[in-house]
Amino acid sequence: MSLYVYLEPDREILAERGPEFQSVGGAIVHSMAELETHLPRYPETLLVLIGASVPLDEALMFTAYQRLQRPLIGVVLVRKQINPAEVIRCLQAGVRDVVEEADWDSVRQATSRSVDISKALSTSIRSGAEVAPFGRIVTVFAGKGGCGRSFVAVNLAVALWAGGARRVLIVDLDLQFGDVAIMLKLPPDRSIAGGIAMAGRLDEPGLRSIVTPYRPGVDALLAPGNPAQGEHVRRELVLEILDVARPHYDFIVIDTPAIVTDQVLAALDVSDWFIPIVTPDLPTLKTVRLTVEMFDMLEYPRDRSLLVFNRANTQVGLTTADVEEAIGMPFASLVPSSRDVPISVNQGEPLLLTEPLHPVSRAIRQLADRCAGTETAPEPKRGLFGRRKKVTR
Ligand SMILES: Nc1ncnc2c1ncn2[C@@H]1O[C@H](COP(=O)(O)OP(=O)(O)OP(=O)(O)O)[C@@H](O)[C@H]1O
Ligand SMILES: [Mg+2]
The missing domain is CATH 3.40.50.300 (P-loop containing nucleotide triphosphate hydrolases)
Incomplete structure (x- = not known):
């Protein structure tokens, strides 16, 4: 059972970051196509971490589609650098968090926050059905x-x-x-x-x-x-x-x-x-x-x-x-x-x-x-982007 999946086509980045991800039970895929086949096979997945070498448009298209197909899954995006305009685009597409590659601590925090949100959402959806x-x-x-x-x-x-x-x-x-x-x-x-x-x-x-x-x-x-x-x-x-x-x-x-x-x-x-x-x-x-x-x-x-x-x-x-x-x-x-x-x-x-x-x-x-009755559902909180001060201007 694997709750996390990390998409990173770049072998060098993967050699550096992959082992840690796998050590917490995460799966690794090397292409968008591989990711698309991975998700239906592992329906328990709660988090997709998209690596820095995936083009932004591709990542956002995937996120927008995913939001409809499997709304419980959170998408966290790793970028080489982030700027405010991109962060806004990402938010609009439904990305839960965008973090800089150099700051792997933030990646860890963002992924665990996103998994917490997915778990809370799945409980509320279930209890909502009971109520x-x-x-x-x-x-x-x-x-x-x-x-x-x-x-x-x-x-x-x-x-x-x-x-x-x-x-x-x-x-x-x-x-x-x-x-x-x-x-x-x-x-x-x-x-x-x-x-x-x-x-x-x-x-x-x-x-x-x-x-x-x-x-x-x-x-x-x-x-x-x-x-x-x-x-x-x-x-x-x-x-x-x-x-x-x-x-x-x-x-x-x-x-x-x-x-x-x-x-x-x-x-x-x-x-x-x-x-x-x-x-x-x-x-x-x-x-x-x-x-x-x-x-x-x-x-x-x-x-x-x-x-x-x-x-x-x-x-x-x-x-x-x-x-x-x-x-x-x-x-x-x-x-x-x-x-x-x-x-x-x-x-x-x-x-x-x-x-x-x-x-x-x-x-x-x-x-x-x-x-x-979900129109006032809170947007991802500012706290999710707690490291906003690092945004390059
Ligand atoms: N927002 C829109 N933009 C462009 N075309 C539209 C839009 N909404 C509906 N149409 C077109 O209008 C036509 C009628 O749409 P639809 O069949 O949904 O209407 P209806 O009220 O159910 O009609 P009917 O009386 O035949 O049941 C369709 O060809 C549809 O493609
Ligand atoms: Mg009709």
Whole structure:
């Protein structure tokens, strides 16, 4: 069992630093490719120490990806020299600490601090699951088609999954024209239609038999392959499915059709978070305004709504403030318009997985943080960079 791994392609540096690392049970890899194969084989790994000879961009790309894939792992970067601009870039990418190679004492301290943080995080994730055994239901909707509901729902589900830190179910309640299967490139063999015959007596194995696994920890309950079957999915069945699913997931994200159907109302009734999506055009704005008013009438709490402005940067003469004023609610997340979105949709690969640092991915992660209540999670403390005075200016 090895909690640490040290990537250093430079043989000379390795000859100097490697033995000490190995003496505390650390593993050594010589290339990024070797590191990529090492991590899945040693899932207990809590720390990756990236050596000074690895190019910074490569190290940061790895870190950003890792943060999603295995958020518990801390990355500590060794550099020949450090400067403030680089430290900021590293922090933004999610590196836990950057230390100078000449100061190997600091490397030791940084690695042990990072392992302590990972251990504390893993305990809090586990105990968090014990405290809140019931999954929170997040429903994404809009009063008009084509606003990006399915794109946001799918990527939000992946963001909430956080590389395996949480269990997530995505439910496609667009029973006639559901797109979740396409967006995740999943076979349409199993669907919510399989639940129709189990209505009234659905149990966990029954639910398992109709969901499609996507990644370890993410399942999808797809829309029926045959749109006609959608009519037989009653409101009661939707509630039953959510009831059976709740104890087994941390989050259930629901994608919806453009019209508020009976099934959608059922889901909204039991939702913890409402995610209305609005795009910068007047017809959409009008429908969202109406939806918000309908919500007020139904007495859904406003502080549970996280309004998303999708394609926020599109120039159509409406400012963010105009839109907020028109709806009477502030935005929780501004998702920019990008050509990479339709590309990711066509490829069936969530942008959040393929490009975790993309501005669109960042905006959706911010939304996920709001849902998970982690948006105020403390940034790595200054103390972590305790030796900041050594930063060269
Ligand atoms: N931020 C964005 N930037 C660029 N294109 C986007 C963005 N968001 C969504 N789109 C594109 O808009 C189209 C509609 O997106 P999506 O299918 O997610 O919307 P929807 O509201 O679920 O639509 P439908 O009514 O068909 O269910 C897709 O082609 C998608 O690629
Ligand atoms: Mg859709």
